[in-house]
Amino acid sequence: MAYQILDKGSIPEYLNGLPSVVEVLGKGKALDIEEVGDGNLNFVYKIRRADAPERSVVLKQAVPYLRMAGEEWPLSRDRMTFEIRALLAYNDLVPQFVPKVYHSDEDMSVLVMQNLDNHAVARYRMIEGEVFPNMARDVGDFLAETLFRTSTLGMESVERRHLMQQFNLNDELCKLTEEFIFTFPYMEHESNYSNPATDEYARATIRKNTAYKLDILKFKELFLTKTDALLHADLHTGSLMANAEETFVIDMEFAYFGPFGFDVGKVIANFLMCYTSHFYHSDDDSYQNWLLTEAMTIWKRFEQRFLELWDNAVGSALLLEGFLTDDQLKEYKANFMRAIFHDSVGFCACSLARRTLGIAGVADIRDIEDLGIRSQLEITNLKLSQLLLSVHEEIHTIDELESTIETFYAENNPGLVKQKVGT
Amino acid sequence: MAYQILDKGSIPEYLNGLPSVVEVLGKGKALDIEEVGDGNLNFVYKIRRADAPERSVVLKQAVPYLRMAGEEWPLSRDRMTFEIRALLAYNDLVPQFVPKVYHSDEDMSVLVMQNLDNHAVARYRMIEGEVFPNMARDVGDFLAETLFRTSTLGMESVERRHLMQQFNLNDELCKLTEEFIFTFPYMEHESNYSNPATDEYARATIRKNTAYKLDILKFKELFLTKTDALLHADLHTGSLMANAEETFVIDMEFAYFGPFGFDVGKVIANFLMCYTSHFYHSDDDSYQNWLLTEAMTIWKRFEQRFLELWDNAVGSALLLEGFLTDDQLKEYKANFMRAIFHDSVGFCACSLARRTLGIAGVADIRDIEDLGIRSQLEITNLKLSQLLLSVHEEIHTIDELESTIETFYAENNPGLVKQKVGT
Structure with a gap:
């Protein structure tokens, strides 16, 4: 789909449209969405089902600027394109060592993947x-x-x-x-x-x-x-x-x-x-x-x-x-x-x-x-x-x-x- | 343009539609077209204006088979794509050492270039x-x-x-x-x-x-x-x-x-x-x-x-x-x-x-x-x-x-x- 920046407000509807994510979170369920701040480049959210927090995913999205510096520092979203490609390749080669990919979209610069809460x-x-x-x-x-x-x-x-x-x-x-x-x-x-x-x-x-x-x-x-x-x-x-x-x-x-x-x-x-x-x-x-x-x-x-x-x-x-x-x-x-x-x-x-x-x-x-x-x-x-x-x-x-x-x-x-x- | 195999019959009309080639050969002039047989892979034609044979070009086209063996030996036309790209790159880098390109078309697998009759x-x-x-x-x-x-x-x-x-x-x-x-x-x-x-x-x-x-x-x-x-x-x-x-x-x-x-x-x-x-x-x-x-x-x-x-x-x-x-x-x-x-x-x-x-x-x-x-x-x-x-x-x-x-x-x-x- 065409690129748009996701936020806590728009994420639930976005995820509801993705059958492979619905399998993990369930459809139309209330979600707890937490932005986790350790990404300097990208936005990263931990998303948990409110009534069953063990059902969770991570959503990572690149924005066309440096996240830590704001919109005045433009930065190509291509970085997410290559992360998506590499993670998909690694899911084939070494699935035991990388997060499972539930959904990826190069146009949206979005990855939805396994939440590593226990690591x-x-x-x-x-x-x-x-x-x-x-x-x-x-x-x-x-x-x-x-x-x-x-x-x-x-x-x-x-x-x-x-x-x-x-x-x-x-x-x-x-x-x-x-x-x-x-x-x-x-x-x-x-x-x-x-x-x-x-x-x-x-x-x-x-x-x-x-x-x-x-x-x-x-x-x-x-x-x-x-x-x-x-x-x-x-x-x-x-x-x-x-x-x-x-x-x-x-x-x-x-x-x-x-x-x-x-x-x-x-x-x-x-x-x-x-x-x-x-x-x-x-x-x-x-x-x-x-x-x-x-x-x-x-x-x-x-x-x-x-x-x-x-x-x-x-x-x-x-x-x-x-x-x-x-x-x-x-x-x-x-x-x-x-x-x-x-x-x-x-x-x-x-x-x-x-x-x-x-x-x-x-x-x-x-x-x-x-x-x-x-x-x-x-x-x-x-x-x-x-x-x-x-x-x-x-x-x-x-x-x-x-x-x-x-x-x-x-x-x-x-x-x-x-x-x-x-x- | 969409791929089609050129021959002596169709070459004049094709060249007439290319302004950069018309500059060399003139428009609508009678052409002498000679297939030169030293290409094993491709078709190569020397094309001269009948009334002024010093005005000439070479046309090279890849066909989707091995020319020397016939249609039973399929061969990708990609080889011409890379020849076109390299020749264009060399025309920038070392124009003195490569044939001048008058026209190229990756879809048609065609190159029209300088005739090296004196070499x-x-x-x-x-x-x-x-x-x-x-x-x-x-x-x-x-x-x-x-x-x-x-x-x-x-x-x-x-x-x-x-x-x-x-x-x-x-x-x-x-x-x-x-x-x-x-x-x-x-x-x-x-x-x-x-x-x-x-x-x-x-x-x-x-x-x-x-x-x-x-x-x-x-x-x-x-x-x-x-x-x-x-x-x-x-x-x-x-x-x-x-x-x-x-x-x-x-x-x-x-x-x-x-x-x-x-x-x-x-x-x-x-x-x-x-x-x-x-x-x-x-x-x-x-x-x-x-x-x-x-x-x-x-x-x-x-x-x-x-x-x-x-x-x-x-x-x-x-x-x-x-x-x-x-x-x-x-x-x-x-x-x-x-x-x-x-x-x-x-x-x-x-x-x-x-x-x-x-x-x-x-x-x-x-x-x-x-x-x-x-x-x-x-x-x-x-x-x-x-x-x-x-x-x-x-x-x-x-x-x-x-x-x-x-x-x-x-x-x-x-x-x-x-x-x-x-x-």
């Missing part, structure tokens, strides 16, 4: 030190299923180009990533975050380091030109909703075809930034130990499941049956996974720096009020970024990565204690 | 030993202009994704390349060409060589997933029309966004296969010396012009002004060109093998009647393919490439003499 955004709970026993395993599986099954190993060539065609024009959000992840943080730019001691460190090291900057460009070029698979492209701990049993991935408006390592490296980086923040948030290293184990589990599970899918694949674009002997295939698989690993480590390093120096920080650290404490944690992340980028082609296994990170943190423990007052 | 297809003249003084220079310029100016260095990000969107669905022809260049020739496949001594050599060497086959897969993966720039994607000496002064590039129906090195390596490979064939076609090495010099000129000119364009570029997707210092930029450019060089050598090696073992050979060799002579030349090309693929990351300059090839040919001179009788 929390992982980032904030991780700052508090909550353990999610299955989350890393689930994220590894999500990555393997979505990346393998949209890659040249998991799809036939023509069908794959048609899927790519649905996402190629997610151009505005790709450009945001190009600039805010791969460009501005490494140069002087007005959009960057500022904290005096952190700025000083960045100027004296990162921004002068030729090898580092050329590696950043290498990963920017991959982001711009490599179409390995359909990426979530914004996979961090704020895009995960979890509880003790289940994990859901949300907010896929950045989805496009890009390099394998980007999703993998980005989510691992967010576990590591949480690790760094717990030098402050925790009294001991027990939660940090859990975080590091889980970050490594993401890769281990991803690799294991990716190879399982490969074992069972037939008729892909890249590898025709009979092209390689069994021995050749074994070597090829090992090389292939190592290349993804190297890229993942590299993209992880980019994320560590961009979330430290760029406009968008992580709440794990940016929400700490004391600039001096923050700066110690930020510099730790920048050092880790430089270390990982410098070794990204030299470490070949997840165990090497784990020990590299362990040694790094042992040598770079800022020895902070959480200031309970005022936080 | 010959280079391949057949090169077999005869004709020297084209400017062709290699022009091809280098064509490559630099088209590749740079559609790359992340030459375009802004959003605009570039919109251009890519026009070519991403050239899926059927991409699939042909994937299979016929990067897959079938390296395995036993019914589509492959057969010549007993060549087959035996291929089975004993190439198809057993793990390093070689893994490298072929590396380049296949690049072809499938790297979107460096808008490629011609079928750039060989049969796609060049030239005379002593000018060079035109034709037949761009395979155009899509792919890796830089593919166009560069492919056209160089076709010069090298012509070199190999002149062990038979020539009485001495004078033409071969010219061919090798020119093949190297293609790269030299490409690199020089690419870097000139880069010097003058502003505001690209990849490199924002001020991101690198001058020294960093210098190092980055050197690395960037070296990576294109490595890939070009690799793609060159793929072309040498596929044109030898695959269904589509080069007339330079396949038109030689004697299977034994042909086989000696074919095995020479297969040896060169293996050599180049094995060193593609070890040679870093065009001079190293030239001396590698010179040494190779000196050591692999089959010592043939052209059999004038029967050819």
